[in-house]
Amino acid sequence: xxxxxxxxxxxxxxxxxxxxxxxxxxxxxxxxxxxxxxxxxxxxxxxxxxxxxxxxxxxxxxxxxxxxxxxxxxxxxxxxxxxxxxxxxxxxxxxxxxxxxxxxxxxxxxxxx
Amino acid sequence: xxxxxxxxxxxxxxxxxxxxxxxxxxxxxxxxxxxxxxxxxxxxxxxxxxxxxxxxxxxxxxxxxxxxxxxxxxxxxxxxxxxxxxxxxxxxxxxxxxxxxxxxxxxxxxxx
Numbered sequence: 001x002x003x004x005x006x007x008x009x010x011x012x013x014x015x016x017x018x019x020x021x022x023x024x025x026x027x028x029x030x031x032x033x034x035x036x037x038x039x040x041x042x043x044x045x046x047x048x049x050x051x052x053x054x055x056x057x058x059x060x061x062x063x064x065x066x067x068x069x070x071x072x073x074x075x076x077x078x079x080x081x082x083x084x085x086x087x088x089x090x091x092x093x094x095x096x097x098x099x100x101x102x103x104x105x106x107x108x109x110x111x112x113x
Numbered sequence: 114x115x116x117x118x119x120x121x122x123x124x125x126x127x128x129x130x131x132x133x134x135x136x137x138x139x140x141x142x143x144x145x146x147x148x149x150x151x152x153x154x155x156x157x158x159x160x161x162x163x164x165x166x167x168x169x170x171x172x173x174x175x176x177x178x179x180x181x182x183x184x185x186x187x188x189x190x191x192x193x194x195x196x197x198x199x200x201x202x203x204x205x206x207x208x209x210x211x212x213x214x215x216x217x218x219x220x221x222x223x224x225x
Contacts, residue, residue: 004156031211042202042215043157056211090156098211099145104156 002027006091006105014113019078021108023091031094032074033102034058034066036087043090049074081112121200123220132190134219136203141184143205143214148177148188151200151218160188160201164208190221198223 004025013019025032030051035043035058045058047066055066063085065077078085089108094100126132138146144165149157163170163177163186170177176189186203202218 033211035215040217042204042217043213044215045211045213048211059212092156098206098209099162101159104158106154106156 004091004093004103004105006089006108008108009106010109012111012113013081015081015083017081019081019110021076021078021089021091021110023074023076023105024072025091025093025103025105026072027093027095027103028071029093029103030071030096031100031102032068033092033094034064034074034076035090035092036060036085037090037107038087046076046089047074078110081110083112086110086112121218121220123222125222125224126193127224128195129192132188132193132197132221134188134190134201134221136186136188136216138184138186138203138205138216139214140205140207142207144208145206146177146179146186147204147206147213148175148186149202149204149215150197151202153199157202193221193223195223195225197221 007022033048034046044060046064049055049068091105092102094102147162148160150160151157161172161175161177174191178187200218200220202216204213204215206213
């Protein structure tokens with residue numbers, strides 16, 4: 001069955017380190033998204049991609065970057081981790097249109113000490 | 114698990130009763146709305162959606178009601194089951210854009 005996976009599921013890192021969170025989908029979806037989820041906030045969009053070689057900034061993109069070299073993967077990199085980036089991160093994918101259902105991965109809990 | 118919600122509003126219902134979860138959305142220009150379910154340790158899962166040209170839409174045991182006048186959305190779950198225990202949140206969207214605004218959610222607890 002098609003699915004979307006994230007790794008690692010849990011990560012503890014130190015301030016200033018570079019961290020990369022992986023997202024892999026086998027739906028063959030064009031669109032992929034990264035969100036963070038924090039207490040008191042709904043999901044907030046970090047970056048998104050409409051297809052290979054396309055990336056776009058979301059509402060909370062500072063300190064994060066993504067690259068889309070193939071259809072299946074959209075890794076999220078924290079260039080220099082900060083304590084404010086402690087959060088739960090979700091990757092999602094959808095087929096083509098903005099109203100196509102977004103399928104979410106299981107999440108990665110990141111703690112920055 | 115991979116979810117947040119220690120301080121979420123909580124709705125407790127008896128198994129078999131109907132549940133109503135409410136959401137106030139923020140943007141009067143939003144014209145597409147979704148309800149998600151998020152179980153502990155899992156990512157959000159699509160439940161049902163509705164476009165602004167509708168007031169009501171029904172799925173299997175779930176109904177979404179939209180009141181554009183007061184910017185209010187509700188999710189009704191019929192005959193609530195233990196498996197319905199989760200955090201539920203709404204999302205709003207302007208059609209044609211990838212910008213979704215997500216609510217913070219309500220925790221539903223089903224009492225046996």
